[in-house]
Amino acid sequence: MNYSAQELFEILNDQDECPWIEAKGGSDSSHSVMETVCAFANEPGLDGGYILMGVALDTTVLFPQYKIKGVNDPDKFQRDFATQCAGMFNLPIRPEVTVEKIHEKNVIKIWINELPARQKPAYFRADGLPIGALRRIGSTDQHCTDDDMHVFYQDTTSYDQTPVTGITMADVDENAIKRYRVLREKVNPSAEELTYDDAELLQALGCINREKPNELNVAGLLLFGKSITQRSTFPMLRVDYIRVPGNQWVSDPDDRFTTIDMRGPLLLVLYRLIDAINADLPKGFLLPDNDLQAESSGLPLKALREAIVNALMHRSYREHRPTQVIRYNNRIDIINPGFSLKSEEKLGQPGSETRNPFIAAVFHDTNLAETKGSGIRAMRRLMQAAHLVPPTFESSREHNEFTARLLLHHFLDEKDLDWLQQFEPLNLTDPQKQALIFVREVGAIDNQTYRQMADCDTLKASTDLRMLKSHNLFASKGKGKATYYISGPGLNTEATDGLSTEPTVVLSTQPPKISAPPHDLKDESDITDIEINTELSTPPLNLSTPPHDLSTPPPSILIDESLQKEIDILNRREHDSDKIKGIIKEICKDRYLSARQISGILNKGEDYIKRKYLSEMIKSKDLVYLHAEMINHPEQAYKTNEN
Known part of the structure; x- marks a missing residue:
């Protein structure tokens, strides 16, 4: 179907950008525009x-919406754009370009045809394959x-x-x-x-x-x-189980993490890894009403x-780096080389x-x-x-990795119920309550994470999060797709520890009843042939550690005189x-700095510094994130990895 610019504009305001529509506010054919051209031409x-x-x-209003900025010189844009499409790629791409008016302003509508299979992939000559x-993955352009x-x-x-x-x-x-x-026989004793x-x-x-036939394959x-x-063939293809004290990556330089490196046949490593993790997990107990027998949880x-x-x-074994299972006090992060081949919108389908x-x-054969x-x-x-709060997942093509996050915090323990009582008059839904717990434990939440927790679409997630913001429980940061x-000010992130506190809002209605019974874990014993040691030699970890204060301002940027001289003579x-x-x-040693601060010190463009240096240094482990739980955090900061 051939859409007019007006129809595309209405679709944008109705459902935001999608796999086949991209909005660009600039008047110049920037590199970002050409990346979208390449993605549209390639996506099968x-x-x-x-x-x-x-x-x-326009993100300055309560409910962000698309507005017309217009293109000042449409003739110049068309000339420059057509020239770039013909010369920047390994083969010329021929766009269909028309100029239309919306609200008396010039808008340029561009249609990019998908290339025939025999001509793919189109790529930037300067970068190669x-x-x-x-x-085109979802509404984003992703490097291959x-x-x-x-x-x-x-x-x-x-x-x-x-x-x-x-x-x-x-x-x-x-x-x-x-x-x-053994495993196959339990699934199908008569398997040929x-x-x-x-x-x-x-x-x-x-x-x-x-x-x-005498040689093995991968x-x-x-x-x-x-x-x-x-070890002698693929030394980096292993699993690292890392125990980190606290809720952040090496938050205390005097309390280092411990690591267990595991390698060997995957069918055996699986058991060793689950056994090691389970031995570290806190074990709780639930005592249902009118019941004398407590159940483990x-x-x-x-x-x-x-x-x-x-x-x-599903990890990429092309990548010579280990799978990392990081055990924090309040969660388990499983970081895997290789992005998800399924788009994040389709995860779980x-x-x-x-x-x-x-x-x-x-x-699959072994169940x-x-x-x-x-x-x-x-x-x-x-x-x-x-x-428990549902797991969340992040897939990054930029860093070619996939992260699964399992929060260990029990959503309906007594402390949480006491803590949530202060929000009873707001008639929050269960997913909204889970979002409050999530922010208290992790420090931030975005639309994608909420969608995965609540199993809802983007519009529903935006509505729920804005409602929490309207009650001053949340504050938004960032703009557009990067909003989190x-x-x-209305969200007290400290647990009550069972003590009576003055509620932050006046009670006027009864809270919605959360009636789901506690899960009986006795049914979980069907994990085939895995022997788990459930006895704790140490008391359960304290899960009430408050999250990192995201509003703490960065330290003042002091540069050593000799280092400043090196920076001054940079071309x-x-x-x-x-x-x-x-x-x-050197400048990120012992402190977190944002990309904006780093680029300002170096007197170079922020986007250039992020793309050319910071992303590569994160991948090579030279730097670590401040907000590892949310890589696309608009207030992300970087620090030199002391390890």
């Missing part, structure tokens, strides 16, 4: 998309990775089928083979592959190099290879299993997109993984049934990236 099955120039989101190509190249070049061979030269059957761990047979010898079994599972090495062989083991299995099954199909098949892409939905259901919320177009990275590490 999209058929193309519209760019509406001269339209911008894969980083120079972009895809090696995983995307298989989509464009129709390569049906997955990475887990890559041969590993010199690794033979002698490098197979017999215990891993036995574990597979159980009659095969070890070599035939690995061949049937797709773990053997087809060209040289799937065979990861699933069944000995630990010593994995805590993180459902099936939810933990799903999170760990998803990490091992039926259907699975598998990066490692042969590794996934083994987990360790969901078979229909329902693992995330199962995790949400289990967490909610246990009265922190605690407002405006300095090309020695190692030199600039070294300076950034």
